[in-house]
Amino acid sequence: MAKRQSLIRHCSLFSLDPVPTIYSRLRYFHVQQDIHDIDNKLIATLCNSNRATQPNGGESPTPPPAAARHTLRSLQPESQEMITSLDLSSFFHARAFSGRAFPSPFSSCTVCCSTGNSSTVVVPSAVSGLESPERKAVRLGLPSKGRMADETLNLLKNCQLSVRQLNPRQYIADIPQLSNLEVWFQRPKDIVRKIKSGDLDLGIVGYDIVCECGEGSNDLIVVHEALGFGACRLSIAIPQYGIFEKIHSLYELSKMPQWTKERPLRVESGFSYLGQKFFKERGFEHVKFQRSEGALEAYPAMGTTDAILDLVSSGTTLRENNLKEIEGGVVLESQAVLVASRRSLNMRKGALEITHEMLERLEAHLRAIGVVTVVANMRGNSAEEVAERVLSQPSLSGLQGPTISPVFCKRDGKVVVDFFAIVICVPQKELYKSVQQLRSVGGSGVLVSDLTYIFEEETPRWRRLLSELGL
Numbered sequence: 001m002a003k004r005q006s007l008i009r010h011c012s013l014f015s016l017d018p019v020p021t022i023y024s025r026l027r028y029f030h031v032q033q034d035i036h037d038i039d040n041k042l043i044a045t046l047c048n049s050n051r052a053t054q055p056n057g058g059e060s061p062t063p064p065p066a067a068a069r070h071t072l073r074s075l076q077p078e079s080q081e082m083i084t085s086l087d088l089s090s091f092f093h094a095r096a097f098s099g100r101a102f103p104s105p106f107s108s109c110t111v112c113c114s115t116g117n118s119s120t121v122v123v124p125s126a127v128s129g130l131e132s133p134e135r136k137a138v139r140l141g142l143p144s145k146g147r148m149a150d151e152t153l154n155l156l157k158n159c160q161l162s163v164r165q166l167n168p169r170q171y172i173a174d175i176p177q178l179s180n181l182e183v184w185f186q187r188p189k190d191i192v193r194k195i196k197s198g199d200l201d202l203g204i205v206g207y208d209i210v211c212e213c214g215e216g217s218n219d220l221i222v223v224h225e226a227l228g229f230g231a232c233r234l235s236i237a238i239p240q241y242g243i244f245e246k247i248h249s250l251y252e253l254s255k256m257p258q259w260t261k262e263r264p265l266r267v268e269s270g271f272s273y274l275g276q277k278f279f280k281e282r283g284f285e286h287v288k289f290q291r292s293e294g295a296l297e298a299y300p301a302m303g304t305t306d307a308i309l310d311l312v313s314s315g316t317t318l319r320e321n322n323l324k325e326i327e328g329g330v331v332l333e334s335q336a337v338l339v340a341s342r343r344s345l346n347m348r349k350g351a352l353e354i355t356h357e358m359l360e361r362l363e364a365h366l367r368a369i370g371v372v373t374v375v376a377n378m379r380g381n382s383a384e385e386v387a388e389r390v391l392s393q394p395s396l397s398g399l400q401g402p403t404i405s406p407v408f409c410k411r412d413g414k415v416v417v418d419f420f421a422i423v424i425c426v427p428q429k430e431l432y433k434s435v436q437q438l439r440s441v442g443g444s445g446v447l448v449s450d451l452t453y454i455f456e457e458e459t460p461r462w463r464r465l466l467s468e469l470g471l
């Protein structure tokens with residue numbers, strides 16, 4: 001028991017959850033970082049369960065993946081059963097006292113334990129040295145909390161890809177529309193790290209995080225670069241006062257005599273990879289990065305830094321803290337993107353198909369935002385003659401051109417065509433202008449409705465993706 005407590009304490013150092021008590025019936029931890037500093041021997045000792053068996057070993061076989069997942073979902077409160085992994089298809093149990101050393105470091109790991117007499121550590125098969133069946137499900141990482149979380153879920157919902165989360169405290173969910181897809185809620189930085197390490201295949205995060213945590217990795221492919229939310233820029237800011245009062249550009253900042261080898265420009269940032277690269281590429285000589293994660297705007301006034309490199313959207317936080325951006329100081333423009341692992345798209349069954357469907361739906365939805373359908377009637381002798389009139393107006397050409405159909409009515413017992421119905425899509429911003437132009441060429445009875453999707457023949461991004469994958 002003491003040892004198990006100790007494991008839990010150990011794991012909780014890395015877990016997203018608060019430290020659980022030993023009395024909790026079940027807690028699972030998604031270990032966020034490498035756990036190579038956990039005492040391997042301790043873990044091995046804790047795997048003291050006659051139920052935790054190597055898959056190829058003899059006695060008491062580990063429950064198969066499907067059963068294990070089922071067990072997790074339908075866990076009885078009084079259950080003393082050992083609970084296995086969240087997704088066993090790519091993991092194996094390490095057997096107690098198997099004599100096998102746990103290789104280290106390993107990039108990620110899921111730990112499950114219960115209050116029964118057993119605890120189990122599940123390690124990625126790739127590092128356990130045991131044979132593993134391929135992970136079957138494709139995994140999509142979504143922000144677990146923070147400013148991107150709600151908008152990500154809303155966007156997916158608007159694409160008819162609603163995420164179904166059975167329990168808000170669970171980090172796993174699914175999208176019923178996309179079979180064979182698991183959704184994992186993670187912090188944005190971890191999403192990118194896990195795509196790189198192969199624990200996730202796809203993710204929705206800010207482009208800033210892709211660039212910072214991706215560190216130029218060739219495995220990361222931005223599949224959709226403009227999901228339409230989370231817009232911000234990564235920008236250098238300096239005080240408005242003191243020695244910086246007359247400094248308005250990066251060039252001027254670099255030429256300030258104050259910065260020397262002994263006393264470099266100190267830049268506080270959570271984006272040290274991008275920041276250092278940026279300053280280096282611009283030949284900035286004496287600069288030193290100091291790493292901080294939040295409330296950076298306070299640091300210059302505290303005197304602990306000269307400049308900051310942080311995300312800016314409205315600019316209010318900078319202004320309120322007497323800081324200013326400078327010309328040439330924007331390191332990156334960012335918004336939410338769909339990112340994927342090149343390896344997964346090439347190798348993992350279903351990953352490319354799921355990506356295609358997501359991309360189609362995202363593009364169709366995003367294309368339809370701000371566009372409305374306008375339907376009007378117009379008197380005329382033929383569809384061609386009406387088309388001539390409609391196309392004479394610059395705002396009435398629609399996506400490809402107007403759809404014009406005859407409106408049949410009965411006069412003196414005969415079916416005649418005096419009117420034609422015109423259907424065009426116009427940007428919402430240009431709606432009023434379009435209605436005026438329609439009227440000027442004889443349009444009447446104008447109906448306007450919102451558009452949900454615009455599907456084109458083939459999405460340009462899909463073609464680009466295939467070519468990037470060499471397909």
Ligand SMILES: Nc1ncnc2c1ncn2[C@@H]1O[C@H](COP(=O)(O)OP(=O)(O)OP(=O)(O)O)[C@@H](O)[C@H]1O
Binds near residue numbers: 148189206231311313
């Ligand atoms: N003004 C802004 N400030 C910070 N992030 C912004 C801003 N506007 C948009 N974003 C986007 O939101 C993301 C940050 O979201 P959030 O603050 O939830 O991240 P986080 O990783 O949870 O932060 P942390 O872990 O540091 O608390 C950024 O990576 C960026 O893409």
Ligand SMILES: O=P(O)(O)OC[C@H]1O[C@H](OP(=O)(O)OP(=O)(O)O)[C@H](O)[C@@H]1O
Binds near residue numbers: 294297311314316317
């Ligand atoms: O230009 P603005 O609209 O003012 O936004 C910029 C601020 O927003 C972010 O902070 P956040 O609110 O995420 O808190 P944090 O400092 O803890 O990251 C960012 O780090 C800036 O401080």
